[in-house]
Amino acid sequence: xxxxxxxxxxxxxxxxxxxxxxxxxxxxxxxxxxxxxxxxxxxxxxxxxxxxxxxxxxxxxxxxxxxxxxxxxxxxxxxxxxxxxxxxxxxxxxxxxxxxxxxxxxxxxxxxxxxxxxxxxxxxxxxxxxxxxxxxxxxxxxxxxxxxxxxxxxxxxxxxxxxxxxxxxxxxxxxxxxxxxxxxxxxxxxxxxxxxxxxxxxxxxxxxxxxxxxxxxxxxxxxxxxxxxxxxxxxxxxxxxxxxxxxxxxxxxxxxxxxxxxxxxxxxxxxxxxxxxxxxxxxxxxxxxxxxxxxxxxx
Ligand code: FDA
Numbered sequence: 001x002x003x004x005x006x007x008x009x010x011x012x013x014x015x016x017x018x019x020x021x022x023x024x025x026x027x028x029x030x031x032x033x034x035x036x037x038x039x040x041x042x043x044x045x046x047x048x049x050x051x052x053x054x055x056x057x058x059x060x061x062x063x064x065x066x067x068x069x070x071x072x073x074x075x076x077x078x079x080x081x082x083x084x085x086x087x088x089x090x091x092x093x094x095x096x097x098x099x100x101x102x103x104x105x106x107x108x109x110x111x112x113x114x115x116x117x118x119x120x121x122x123x124x125x126x127x128x129x130x131x132x133x134x135x136x137x138x139x140x141x142x143x144x145x146x147x148x149x150x151x152x153x154x155x156x157x158x159x160x161x162x163x164x165x166x167x168x169x170x171x172x173x174x175x176x177x178x179x180x181x182x183x184x185x186x187x188x189x190x191x192x193x194x195x196x197x198x199x200x201x202x203x204x205x206x207x208x209x210x211x212x213x214x215x216x217x218x219x220x221x222x223x224x225x226x227x228x229x230x231x232x233x234x235x236x237x238x239x240x241x242x243x244x245x246x247x248x249x250x251x252x253x254x255x256x257x258x259x260x261x262x263x264x265x266x267x268x269x270x271x272x273x274x275x276x277x278x279x280x281x282x283x284x285x286x287x288x289x290x291x292x293x294x295x296x297x298x299x
Contacts, residue, residue, distance in 0.1 A: 004288035012278055015291060023290045024277030026247035029269040036269035037078055040086045047257045048265050050086040051123060055270035056094040065096035069107045073114050080118040087121040089266060092135055105138045112146040126152035128181040140168060147171040154179030155199035156188045164205045174206055175214035175243060180279050200225050207235050214264065216243035218252060237262060
């Protein structure tokens, strides 16, 4: 990342929200479910699957968490009614993890049961390190009763190789990503190459344990390494899929689809777009160019 981008990333909290919104709009499908469903339909036309995510996190009010569960139920009904190739992704801090763990577990179970009635699947996103233990507890507990639930592991976490050993023996389904939250060195590997190394180590461990993997990355080095690893281990294409974020590397997405890879796009929507968008902008190597352009055009 160049100096200009680094300065913009540091100064993002000072950039007016309207400008952040304009630059980040490529990462978000829209404000409501209809906009998100239209994006999923478009992606399906390209041959891609999707996972729908209702934006929102760090909820401390039961009514908001309950409203989010109701929105997810509407989402699952709409996906089924339109026969779309999409599952859903949830953040436990939106579903009440910071209010009460058992309240949150109940919400997750309600959603997983609703998804099960439609033959669909729910993935729990992984948030910052303060939530990992509770997230994995809820995942293991609900997965023991409902097989249509998956979780996410972050390759930057030092604990990830150990956590893989604790996965359920049956129907484990993991999305593997690098990890996006800023974590202290005590819990997270530091350095681009180190995280890549741990990513491929974790992937090998998941594959050899028979886990279905969502290989979530736009890093061409890792996509190449992952496909080579699957080939070397004799892992068939039905045992994994590649996953990418909406608005990131659409060219790579099209190349992978044309190459016959199964690919799923993470499609977030909703009014609570700011924290998610800021995380995406921080990862964009060209953030300075886009933010400056938007500022000169005026918000
Ligand atoms: P890297 O960051 O090195 O990016 C590789 C290349 O992709 C860059 O060089 C650039 O070209 C391009 N790129 C990446 N981000 C971009 C952006 N925002 N704008 C433009 N170009 C960009 N994390 C987490 O902690 N918990 C989770 O649950 C999830 N869930 C999740 C789902 C899916 C489907 C994906 C793809 C990712 C996540 N993540 C996540 C985020 C993940 O941890 C990671 O932060 C991002 O995927 C970026 O890492 P890459 O592996 O793409 O590599």
